[in-house]
Amino acid sequence: MDAFKHMMEAMPDGSTRRAYGTAHWDGSQWWANINGNLIGARWMDPIQPLQGGQIVVDISREGRGLFSALVLGGYTDQPRPSTGTVLTVGISEIVFTGEDGTVYTTDRFIGSYVIGDLIYITWDAATPTIIGKIPTITVTPPANTPLPPGGGDITGTQKTPATASDTWWGPGGWGSYATSVRGGEDLYSGSYYSGATTGAWFYGPANTVLAGKTIKQARFRIPARLNAGSYNSDATIHLYAHTSQSRPGGDVTRTVGPFDVTVPARYTPAGHTFTAGLSPGWVVLPDSFHAVLIAGGGISISGDPYVGFQSRLKDPESGKLEMDWSN
Structure with missing residues (x-):
């Protein structure tokens, strides 16, 4: 407590110091508890404080011995997941696994859900609220729509965006390398000075729409390159199919591949077509990838x-899959 008092006394007029503490409710009002000192504070709006929850506080010395405190918000050691997959559905609670691989339980949800649904999540006072389903879209092409290369009699096209993307780096695990940290989800592959990296896109549970269907063609959208490595030179990347629905404890298990694709220097999807007849940014995956993707697997670069690529947060179509199917 003396250390906190001395810190405040040492502050010059007009200065601000950042402190970390917890929220405290005494039965009539909220306080900022900093090292055992209960500080009256203003609170950013909206904030839903949690008793004992971790908070960030800016303390300002206004002059003439006067101080003010502003609670900026809560904080966590790791970012909370924004998407997940429903594991069980009860009468008043839903159990789901987040994109971080952690299992959560909540009694806050909008709408109805079944096991395997991909979901959007928001957080209030460290409590998750399920706010909706992540759509997977089946499109039946009109009769006059030309079929893509390798097509045939197509019944529909399943379009599946990535529910998560990230980089695995041995010393730190998932989300610990370069711009993948703090939930950035950017993807890297190859070795730099700090060791080898691999990237992965994840798509959630097994694709029930495609179960028992014949896949005519699977396409994968390569996002823009990051300014990493030999950004001004072409890069031949190595795509694999992996078996994880979400981030595992270690690196993903790659079971099919490699499938090599040469990505141009300073590549952006809008500026390059890989295969004649396809829209810019898309590549056709080998048939050997189909079964792994239907079973809930994903795509990895290793x-x-x-080389580095934009995450699905920077580009919602990063790693998106399209699979043409027939009955």
Whole structure:
């Protein structure tokens, strides 16, 4: 407590210091508890404080011995997941696994859900609220729509956006490398000075729409390159199919591949077509990838050269899959 008092006394007029503490409700009002000192504070709006929850507080010395405190918000050691997959549905509670691989329980949800649904999540006072389903869209092409290369009699097209993307780096695990940290979800592959990296896109549970269907063609959208490694040179990347629905405890298990694709220097999807007849940014995956993707697997990049790609947060179509199917 003396240390906190001395810190405040040492502050010059007009200065601000950032402190970390917890929220405290005494039965009539909220306080900022900093090292055992209960500080009256203003609170950013909206904030839903949690008793004992971690908070960030800016303390300002206004002059003439006067101080003010502003609670900026709560904080966590790791970002909370924004998407997940329903595991069980009860009468008043839903159990789900977040994109971080952690299992959560909540009694806050809008709408109805079944096991396997991909969901959007928001957080209030450290409590998750399920606010909706992540759509997967089946499109039946009109009769006059030309079929893509390798097509045939197509019944529909399943379009599946990635529910998560991230980089695995051995020393730190998922989300610990370069711009993948703090929930950035950017993807890297290859070795730099700090060791080997691999990237992965995840799509959630097994695709029930495609179960028992014949896949005519699977396409994968490559997002824009990051300014990493030899950004001004072409890079031949190595795509694999992996078996994880969400981030596992270690690196993903790659079971099919590699499938090599040469990505141009300074590549952006809008500026390059990989295969004649496809929209810019898309590549056709080998048939050997189909079964793994239907079973809930994903796509991984691994091996040199060192290269980086935008996450699904920067580009919602990063790693998006399209699969043409027939009955």
